[in-house]
Amino acid sequence: MEQLLEQIRKQAGEALDSCADLKELDELRIKYLGKKGELTAILKQMGGLSPEERPVMGQRANEVRAYIEEKIKSRMDELGKKALEMRLAQETIDITIPGRRQQMGGLHPLSIVTEDMISIFQSMGFDVVDGPEIETDYYNFEALNLPKDHPARDMQDTFYIAENILLRSQTSAAQVRVMETRKPPIRIICPGRVFRSDEVDATHSPVFHQMEGLVVDRGITMCDLKGVLEQFAHEVYGPETQVRFRPSFFPFTEPSVEVDVSCSACGGTGCKVCKGAGWIEILGAGMVHPNVLRCCGIDPEVYSGFAFGIGLDRITTTRYKISDIRLLFENDVRFLEQFQ
Ligand code: PHE
Numbered sequence: 259m260e261q262l263l264e265q266i267r268k269q270a271g272e273a274l275d276s277c278a279d280l281k282e283l284d285e286l287r288i289k290y291l292g293k294k295g296e297l298t299a300i301l302k303q304m305g306g307l308s309p310e311e312r313p314v315m316g317q318r319a320n321e322v323r324a325y326i327e328e329k330i331k332s333r334m335d336e337l338g339k340k341a342l343e344m345r346l347a348q349e350t351i352d353i354t355i356p357g358r359r360q361q362m363g364g365l366h367p368l369s370i371v372t373e374d375m376i377s378i379f380q381s382m383g384f385d386v387v388d389g390p391e392i393e394t395d396y397y398n399f400e401a402l403n404l405p406k407d408h409p410a411r412d413m414q415d416t417f418y419i420a421e422n423i424l425l426r427s428q429t430s431a432a433q434v435r436v437m438e439t440r441k442p443p444i445r446i447i448c449p450g451r452v453f454r455s456d457e458v459d460a461t462h463s464p465v466f467h468q469m470e471g472l473v474v475d476r477g478i479t480m481c482d483l484k485g486v487l488e489q490f491a492h493e494v495y496g497p498e499t500q501v502r503f504r505p506s507f508f509p510f511t512e513p514s515v516e517v518d519v520s521c522s523a524c525g526g527t528g529c530k531v532c533k534g535a536g537w538i539e540i541l542g543a544g545m546v547h548p549n550v551l552r553c554c555g556i557d558p559e560v561y562s563g564f565a566f567g568i569g570l571d572r573i574t575t576t577r578y579k580i581s582d583i584r585l586l587f588e589n590d591v592r593f594l595e596q597f598q
Contacts, residue, residue: 389432511544
């Protein structure tokens with residue numbers, strides 16, 4: 259039996275030394291120490307020994323068991339460490355690999371221009387207001403000194419939803435709403451979408467954008483109008499830009515003007531952008547008609563004001579030298595990406 263024990267000790271020792279992983283180690287533990295293991299089998303034979311031999315062999319067997327247990331424990335530590343090292347090596351992250359760039363969205367050029375213009379007017383003390391895109395005939399025309407049969411309505415043929423309900427053809431509709439609800443001094447701008455039943459081409463679209471401006475106070479004159487709009491034009495197009503006021507007509511302003519700026523593409527000599535004119539028309543404006551003030555409950559004997567309507571699409575196309583207004587509405591990402 260002693261020999262047998264020694265043989266088990268030796269075999270187990272060698273097997274444990276050469277075992278390669280934790281799984282194999284566990285199999286060896288069962289093989290030698292398990293209930294049906296080799297050492298257990300020998301201990302079961304102890305009953306057949308003489309009383310003198312039994313304690314001696316018992317002690318031997320315990321030594322062998324302790325030896326194997328100790329060996330298993332130390333191998334377990336070693337193999338565990340090895341397994342961990344292997345896992346760490348496999349999971350290593352190469353922090354020098356360049357990252358994948360995130361595709362960033364950007365603002366639409368019209369939004370960029372609108373926001374720039376809002377901040378120009380805000381710095382001059384204007385509030386930003388919003389007006390509805392679906393309007394009544396009253397706000398879009400009637401209250402702006404355009405009675406039902408007025409011939410100037412032809413210039414702004416729009417889309418009707420019902421008899422007196424339409425898509426606004428001009429942000430001027432917001433003027434009336436503001437004057438009805440605020441007392442002078444009034445200083446507002448109202449950017450937004452407007453609609454006209456125009457055929458689509460390179461310079462026309464049935465949907466486009468305007469920014470209305472309105473100032474009403476005591477003693478407002480045409481000089482204030484000129485000063486504000488000149489300042490605005492210089493901030494948008496640069497201080498060297500020339501500004502030209504041409505007499506014009508709008509039913510809700512008197513006198514009325516159209517404002518041109520010298521073409522920023524050619525400096526005024528004439529090119530494709532300005533169609534050879536050297537000038538680009540950017541807005542309509544004028545002194546608020548006394549009829550409009552009166553209609554909104556403001557006494558024209560006490561107060562006066564000026565209003566303007568800027569074409570945002572025109573400002574955008576000239577600023578970025580975009581040759582076709584349709585590009586602003588088609589939303590081709592290859593076009594839009596250029597403004598990020
Ligand atoms: N609403 C006019 C247009 O759409 C522009 C304008 C606004 C003119 C305010 C004068 C004053 O053509």
